[in-house]
Amino acid sequence: MELDLKDKVALVTGASGGLGLAAALALAQEGVRVAINSRARENLDKAAARISGETGHKVLVVPGELGVSNIVEQIADSVLRELGSVDILVANAGGPPAGYFLDHKPETWRKAAELTLHSAIDLCRAVIPGMKEKGWGRIIFITSIAVRQPVERLIISNTLRAGLTGFAKSISNEFGPFGITVNTVCPGYTVTERLKHLAEVESAASGLTVNEVFKNMAAKTALQRLGQPEELASLIAFLASNRAAYITGAAIPVDGGLYKGLL
Numbered sequence: 623m624e625l626d627l628k629d630k631v632a633l634v635t636g637a638s639g640g641l642g643l644a645a646a647l648a649l650a651q652e653g654v655r656v657a658i659n660s661r662a663r664e665n666l667d668k669a670a671a672r673i674s675g676e677t678g679h680k681v682l683v684v685p686g687e688l689g690v691s692n693i694v695e696q697i698a699d700s701v702l703r704e705l706g707s708v709d710i711l712v713a714n715a716g717g718p719p720a721g722y723f724l725d726h727k728p729e730t731w732r733k734a735a736e737l738t739l740h741s742a743i744d745l746c747r748a749v750i751p752g753m754k755e756k757g758w759g760r761i762i763f764i765t766s767i768a769v770r771q772p773v774e775r776l777i778i779s780n781t782l783r784a785g786l787t788g789f790a791k792s793i794s795n796e797f798g799p800f801g802i803t804v805n806t807v808c809p810g811y812t813v814t815e816r817l818k819h820l821a822e823v824e825s826a827a828s829g830l831t832v833n834e835v836f837k838n839m840a841a842k843t844a845l846q847r848l849g850q851p852e853e854l855a856s857l858i859a860f861l862a863s864n865r866a867a868y869i870t871g872a873a874i875p876v877d878g879g880l881y882k883g884l885l
């Protein structure tokens with residue numbers, strides 16, 4: 623399927639590894655000019671080299687720690703200065719700490735809210751005016767299957783991602799008339815450093831080995847396996863394209879059938 627994305631510009635945050643990197647790679651494979659952000663320049667340089675090596679396209683690297691004040695404006699300004707616009711925003715970052723309600727101090731909640739909720743909102747504030755002017759834009763938030771079915775021992779994620787989903791739906795209505803679509807993609811258990819970390823937390827609590835924890839996760843899905851980052855990234859590339867021009871305000875699971883509800 624021709625996605626017709628050549629020469630669009632995408633900013634993908636949290637993109638030196640895992641789901642963000644897979645999204646940036648999938649977009650670059652479609653000819654999108656990609657800017658990638660994460661905290662560590664060293665990780666970003668490695669990711670950029672991989673994307674360039676696999677696609678032959680140059681990648682702009684924009685280091686910066688999301689969740690810290692003013693950084694989003696600096697990141698967006700760098701991309702606008704170097705690449706001229708942001709047509710596609712894939713808003714993503716590291717996940718909030720694991721734990722149950724009484725495990726977390728109020729400061730932990732506030733810090734997580736800065737990262738998971740406010741940085742995504744600030745990214746939208748930085749890129750939507752340009753999209754409005756062009757009459758075309760794509761905003762895709764990487765959230766979690768937790769928005770359909772809360773995940774055990776992830777109360778902060780369960781709470782903040784529901785808030786972000788409300789924000790995404792609201793701005794899809796507000797900016798639909800300007801040709802901007804806004805969707806969220808909701809990964810289930812997908813093999814990345816984050817999932818490995820969560821499996822280690824579960825292993826320490828349960829006494830199971832990390833491999834046993836992975837097996838139990840897989841057993842909860844209809845497909846009986848964990849997902850690969852590329853399987854989420856394919857959906858992101860499709861949502862970014864004109865093929866998905868009539869999809870907005872949706873929250874789409876990519877979870878191998880982990881979520882057991884009907885809708």
Ligand SMILES: NC(=O)c1ccc[n+]([C@@H]2O[C@H](COP(=O)([O-])OP(=O)(O)OC[C@H]3O[C@@H](n4cnc5c(N)ncnc54)[C@H](OP(=O)(O)O)[C@@H]3O)[C@@H](O)[C@H]2O)c1
Pocket residue numbers: 635636637638639640641642659660661662663665666686687688689714715716717718737764765766767808809810811812813814815816817
């Ligand atoms: N994998 C799953 O099964 C799964 C399931 C549901 C939801 N999710 C959520 O999807 C998101 C991505 O997951 P993932 O599995 O790809 O996570 P990951 O493997 O931990 O990768 C996170 C990426 O974000 C970057 N990052 C972390 N904190 C950042 C910050 N403050 N500012 C900018 N970049 C930051 C990291 O690079 P640096 O270290 O260089 O900053 C890395 O590139 C997370 O929010 C996660 O909770 C994942």
